Amino acid sequence: MAAESLLAETGKTCWRRETADRLAVIIDAAEFFRAAKDAMLKARHSILLIGWDFDARIELEPEGPTLPGPNAVGRFLTWVGQKRPDLAIRVLKWDTGMLRSLGRGETPFYMLRWKVAGPVEMRLDSAHPPMSAHHMKLLIVDEAIAFCGGIDMTMGRWDTREHEEGRAGRHTPHGHPLGPWHDATSCMTGPAAKALARLARERWTRATGEELGPFVGDIDIWPDDLQADFTDVPVAIARTLPAYEDVEQTNEIEKATLAIIAAARDKLYIESQYFASRNIARAIAERVKEPDGPEVLVVNPDTADGWLEAEAMDSARVRMMKLVRDVDSHGRFRIVYPVNAAGSAIYVHAKIMIADDQVLKIGSANLNNRSMGFDTECDIMIEAAGEATVAQGIRDIRNGLVGEHLGLSPEEVGTRLAENGGSLIALVDHCGSEGRRLVALPMRELTEAEQLFAESDVADPERPKPLLGELTSALTGRIG
Structure with missing residues (x-):
């Protein structure tokens, strides 16, 4: 594929194209959660976490902390915010996904506590058509580093690349074991990170009506143990x-x-x-x-x-x-x-x-x-x-x-x-x-009921339709 035949075409196959000074592809959430904790510890201006789901109870290092601060992400964000009163910490999650949180208990509790006393502002994203989901997963720290991928900070995501049976760190907040989980995200600095920061700010504004100015960090906050796969790419x-x-x-x-x-x-x-x-x-x-x-x-x-x-x-x-x-x-x-x-x-x-x-x-x-x-x-x-x-x-x-x-x-x-x-x-x-x-995966014949359901747009529509209600979205319980 020659340089002149790039697939990335602004306005068609991409929004914009910027250079990453450093970029790492992070496989599985054990490495992501630790790298994210490291980056947030170095924050001086802002943390903006945008996702499909957020569970304040999950531990960033469930097999024992190696970095300072509380291990549960909700308590960690509160602690970081209390240590640095000038640090703006914001969390945005899909509004219909909040129905899942009501049964968990602690995320709504943290929302109420943060609403009353800070230091974290948590908002719900309802700026989408009926049945649609806000599904981006972005973490922006000081607009100097950006994580973009498929991993939400929620229950069931943490695992290592070994995916061993009965891994100690793979459990619910109540200690019940969870099955192996494979996931991926990316981390980058430079102009590409600032572009993702702009996208995240635009999403916050779309969801809340609040305009955020750029928060420009002036220090290198690349996670200490994260190896870059690419430079100046x-x-x-x-x-x-x-x-x-x-x-x-x-x-x-x-x-x-x-x-x-x-x-x-x-x-x-x-x-x-x-x-x-x-x-x-x-x-x-x-x-x-x-x-x-x-x-x-x-x-x-x-x-x-x-x-x-x-x-x-x-x-x-x-x-x-x-x-x-x-x-x-x-x-x-x-x-x-x-x-x-x-x-x-x-x-x-x-x-x-x-x-x-x-x-x-x-x-x-x-x-x-x-x-x-x-x-x-x-x-x-x-x-x-x-x-x-x-x-x-x-x-x-x-x-x-x-x-x-x-x-x-x-x-x-x-x-x-x-x-x-x-x-x-x-x-x-x-x-x-x-x-x-x-x-x-084996092939099989679909039953008549499965065939009818697969042909419908109830769970997997292609485009917004004006008359569909939000109840179906809640019932689908889609995994982000």
């Missing part, structure tokens, strides 16, 4: 914004996703919570049926989380799998789910797309209809554009992800890919049926 920022009041429909992420699929030469590696977007499935089907098209490996969870989500999204996934497999005469498409060494399925919540070693996209958007046009989303995209060091960085991240799922080091993945003609699918097949592995 251009970053494209893409959004999904549903049409609402004076907001125009914005589908940059969908256009970027389709452009990446079209540009892939040999390998398209995807991690997503869902595989349910009609437009994305059709685009993949067109590529795999080409005589020299790329192979496509999709990593999903074995099933969606929650009864209604499983009914809707799993049924839609079967339909999309059939759409692709019906034209996949070359055997280039595979959809799999990861299991740990004990054989327990690992829930996949990451939203990543990597084409060859040329393009990497990571963010909050899933491969479902609502992420492409109905919810608020934010992704970032990096392109090698002829830069060998960037291509190597993208390749290392992909091999690290594949290795995480197969129990191999990134170097071993590179070696085995070479032994298997560069095929990710062949590598997965040759790794056997024991230990950490990727398991093929």
Whole structure:
């Protein structure tokens, strides 16, 4: 992919394109929570946390703190704010997601306490169409560093890259064990971080009506133990914004996703919570049926989380799998789910797309209809554009992800890919049926009820519709 053929096109496939002085792709929430705590400890001006959900009870370092301050995120934010009275701390979460918090107890308690006594301002985002969700996940510290990806600071997200059975830190606030969870985000500094800060401020204003001026930090607050994967790299920022009041429909992420699929030469590696977007499935089907098209490996969870989500999204996934497999005469498409060494399925919540070693996209958007046009989303995209060091960085991240799922080091993945003609699918097949592995999702026939539900737009609409009520949104209980 030559430098002159960039996929990032301002106003089409991205909102804007800025340089990151440093950028790290963070895999799994153990590293993210610790890096976020480190960055917030260094804040001098502002902390702005924007997400689909926020649970004040969760511990940032559940297996024992290594950094100063309280471990529970609500108490930590309160402590930081009390230590630095000039520090502006704001939390914005999806309003309908608040229904989930009412049953948990402590987040509403913190909202009331902060409302009365500070030092944290927590607000709810209702600036979206009925049934839509505010789904961006951004953490901005001093407008000097930005985290952007798929991880909310809420229950059930924390895990390490090992995903061991019975990991001590993986538990509810009441101490009940939780299953393994795979997730991803990014961290960056420089002009790209300031652009994400602007997006976060705009979202706060949209939700609250309050204008925020830029808070410019003057010190380096990069987390001490976080290794940058890229330096001085251009970053494209893409959004999904549903049409609402004076907001125009914005589908940059969908256009970027389709452009990446079209540009892939040999390998398209995807991690997503869902595989349910009609437009994305059709685009993949067109590529795999080409005589020299790329192979496509999709990593999903074995099933969606929650009864209604499983009914809707799993049924839609079967339909999309059939759409692709019906034209996949070359055997280039595979959809799999990861299991740990004990054989327990690992829930996949990451939203990543990597084409060859040329393009990497990571963010909050899933491969479902609502992420492409109905919810608020934010992704970032990096392109090698002829830069060998960037291509190597993208390749290392992909091999690290594949290795995480197969129990191999990134170097071993590179070696085995070479032994298997560069095929990710062949590598997965040759790794056997024991230990950490990727398991093929089976095809099955849908029942008549599943077929009808999958064809409806109740749980996964493509665009806002004016007469649909918010009750359905609450009932879907969608996982962010």
